[in-house]
Amino acid sequence: MEKIRKIVGLCGSLRKGSYNAMLLKVAGGLIPEGIEFEIVTYDDVPVYNADHDLPETEERPASVTKFREALAAADAFIIASPEYNYSIPGGLKNAIDWASRGKDSPLMHKPVAVMGATQGMWGTVRMQTAFLPVFTFLNMNPVLQPEVLIAQAQNKFDADGNLTDERTIGIIQKKVENLISACKV
Numbered sequence: 001m002e003k004i005r006k007i008v009g010l011c012g013s014l015r016k017g018s019y020n021a022m023l024l025k026v027a028g029g030l031i032p033e034g035i036e037f038e039i040v041t042y043d044d045v046p047v048y049n050a051d052h053d054l055p056e057t058e059e060r061p062a063s064v065t066k067f068r069e070a071l072a073a074a075d076a077f078i079i080a081s082p083e084y085n086y087s088i089p090g091g092l093k094n095a096i097d098w099a100s101r102g103k104d105s106p107l108m109h110k111p112v113a114v115m116g117a118t119q120g121m122w123g124t125v126r127m128q129t130a131f132l133p134v135f136t137f138l139n140m141n142p143v144l145q146p147e148v149l150i151a152q153a154q155n156k157f158d159a160d161g162n163l164t165d166e167r168t169i170g171i172i173q174k175k176v177e178n179l180i181s182a183c184k185v
Contacts, residue, residue, distance in 0.1 A: 004183040007031055008074035009039040012081020012092040012116070012127070019117040019153040022161040024080040026169065027115065030176045040070040042095035053101055064098045071099050072106035076183050078176075079114045083127035088134075100138055111141040111182035113175050115148030117156075123149030143178045146171050 009028055013020045021039075028037040044063040046052070053060055060068070071077075081092055088096075099107050114131055116124025128147070135142045148171055150156060156165040163169055 004035055004075045004180055006036040006038065006074050007076045007078060007179070008071060009037060009078045009080065010042070010092065010095070011039065012079065012089045014041075014043050014091060018082075019119070019150070019157060020080040020082055022157050022163065023115060023117045023148075023150065023153075023172075024078065025161065026163045027078050027080065027113075027172050027176055030169075030173050032180070035180070038070070038074075040067065042067050042091070045095050045098055048094055048097045053098075060098075067095060068099055068106050074106070074110065076111040076179055077107075077113070078179065079112060079131070081114070081116050081124065081127055082118055083116060083122070083124040086126040087130040088127055093134075096134060100134075105138065107138045107140060109139050109141070111143060111179055113143040113148075113179040115150070115172065115175060117150035117153035119152060119154050121151050123151035125149055141182050143175065143182050145178065146174050148172055148175050 009024045011021045011024050024039055031037045045067055046061055050056055081089060099105060112135060114128045116127055118124050150168060156163060156168060158164050
């Protein structure tokens, strides 16, 4: 693979004040100079319906096309997400379903790092595990170590959204380094 040029971030939470949006910004800030980082949103992507996807229709909805094009520009992905009902939040899973369809899927064969923050005690471990079958289907390269499982996030971010826990910052830094290394394989 050529030199990595761009990492795209996806946040599993769409709410204002999301700890996972804060986490994604921290991860993006740890990416070395010379590698672009962009957080791509998907809040306008409709619920997946095969009747509105190729080959059943001539073109996908405009918001889906825009989302897929943004993902196609990435060499790798960082996903920061909460855990909903022991799994992947529905909105994020829906967006990934749209992106996973077709031989032109912009997710196929790319490295991905998952991390999560929660106010609870489990630190999104079940959500991260729920992603493994998705990554297997897409033949993605998940960067599994180190695990970034931020429990009690309300005690680790300040009022301005800054992560104040130095140990956690170090773990995120290592995860980002491992993601970049996975791109060079």
